[in-house]
Amino acid sequence: MMNLDTAFSALADPTRRAILARLATGEATVMELAAPFDMTQPAVSRHLKVLEGAGLIARRVEGAKRPCRLAPAGIAEIDRWLEMLRQALAANYDRLDQVIAAMTTNENKRTP
Amino acid sequence: MTKLTIRTEGDKHVVVIRRFAASPEAVYRAHTDAKLIQKWMLGPEGWTMPVCINEPRPGGKIRYEWTDGQGGSFYLTGEFLELVPLSRIVHVERMHLPDPTPDNHVETSFVPDGNGTLMTMRMTLPDAETRAAMLASGMEHGMEASYVRLESLM
Numbered sequence: 001m002m003n004l005d006t007a008f009s010a011l012a013d014p015t016r017r018a019i020l021a022r023l024a025t026g027e028a029t030v031m032e033l034a035a036p037f038d039m040t041q042p043a044v045s046r047h048l049k050v051l052e053g054a055g056l057i058a059r060r061v062e063g064a065k066r067p068c069r070l071a072p073a074g075i076a077e078i079d080r081w082l083e084m085l086r087q088a089l090a091a092n093y094d095r096l097d098q099v100i101a102a103m104t105t106n107e108n109k110r111t112p
Numbered sequence: 113m114t115k116l117t118i119r120t121e122g123d124k125h126v127v128v129i130r131r132f133a134a135s136p137e138a139v140y141r142a143h144t145d146a147k148l149i150q151k152w153m154l155g156p157e158g159w160t161m162p163v164c165i166n167e168p169r170p171g172g173k174i175r176y177e178w179t180d181g182q183g184g185s186f187y188l189t190g191e192f193l194e195l196v197p198l199s200r201i202v203h204v205e206r207m208h209l210p211d212p213t214p215d216n217h218v219e220t221s222f223v224p225d226g227n228g229t230l231m232t233m234r235m236t237l238p239d240a241e242t243r244a245a246m247l248a249s250g251m252e253h254g255m256e257a258s259y260v261r262l263e264s265l266m
Contacts, residue, residue, distance in 0.1 A: 021248035025240040081247040085126075086118045088155045093116060093130050095152035099142055100134040 010054035011077065015039070016047050020070065023057060024078045027069040123240040126247075128233040136222040136229045140198045143220065144168040154178070163187070168195055174205060186210070198222065214242045 010016055019033055034044040048068060051057045056074040059066045070078070116130045132139050142148045146164040153176065154161060163177035174190035189212075190205030201220045207213045217236040222229050237243040 017248045018245060021244040022241060024244040078244065078247065082118065082120070085247060086116060089118065089128060089130075090116045091157075092153055092155065093132075095154065096139075096142055097132065097134075099148055099151045100132065100138045103138055103141070103148070104134065 006054045007056065007073065010050050010056060013047070013050075016051055019044075019047060019051065020056060020074055020077060021081075023068060023070045023074065027067045029065050029067050033068070120243070121234075124237050124243055126235040126237075126243065128235075130231050130233075131225060132229045132231060133227070134229060136198045136224055139222050139229045139231060140201075143201060144195075149176070168192060168201075170194060174203060213246060214238050216246065 011020075015037060018037070022028060022033060022036070030041050030044055030048065033048070034041045037044065048057065048059070051074070052059060052068075054073075055071055056077060057068045058071040059068050116128065118126065118128045121127050142152065144166060146166040149166060150161045150164045155178065159178050159180050161176055161178050163175060165173055165175040167173050170192055172192040174192065175187065177185065177187040179185040187208050188205055189208065190203050192201070192203045194200070194202040199222050202218070204215045204217050206215050214237065218233060219236075220231065220233045222231050224230075237246055
């Protein structure tokens with residue numbers, strides 16, 4: 001069961017969101033996740049612990065490694081980002097409808 | 113009525129489709145006239161675009177700067193690659209947050225559709241990882257604000 005409070009604070013950090021975004025492209029080890037960030041592996045591990053605690057990622061054991069992947073809640077979160085982009089664009093284009101309507105009105109006024 | 117569709121395509125693309133009740137000429141103009149762009153390309157409520165540079169010719173520059181009036185700001189730069197008046201715009205763009213994101217290659221087409229226009233915007237990112245990062249960071253400002261609001265409610 002996902003705790004909303006835990007999930008929100010897990011997602012309120014840009015690095016943790018970037019880690020989720022990276023995991024959207026497939027499973028990765030701590031070393032692979034640390035590479036794009038200016039961060040030590042222990043620092044990345046701390047972020048992973050928060051994400052795991054929030055139910056956003058899952059880890060498995062493979063020898064000495066513990067690769068991470070998105071858990072269903074993490075996948076739903078990435079889908080939500082696409083939905084947020086949709087909403088931001090929809091707001092822009094609704095404004096554009098009004099801008100175009102105003103352009104057309106002005107042009108009609110100019111036409112005798 | 114849902115007018116806008118957005119979907120991912122393959123590993124590297126995001127495709128946005130929207131219909132407008134206006135001629136391709138009007139929609140194209142609203143995408144290439146800085147004064148008009150400043151009125152609509154604003155994202156979340158409360159943001160404005162005080163700087164809008166748009167030089168609609170091959171090699172022409174794009175620079176959009178947004179602010180929320182409370183210290184929050186970011187900008188986008190880009191270059192036009194190809195323009196077919198009234199029907200097609202090809203450009204590259206990157207966000208500065210403040211580090212530049214990898215180039216997003218954007219092809220926008222305007223096709224007459226009955227008495228309106230069907231716009232298709234096809235974004236191409238370098239790879240799947242960059243696309244996922246763009247989806248996460250592109251809404252950084254809006255999202256940060258909503259999570260902060262949410263947290264203050266909890």
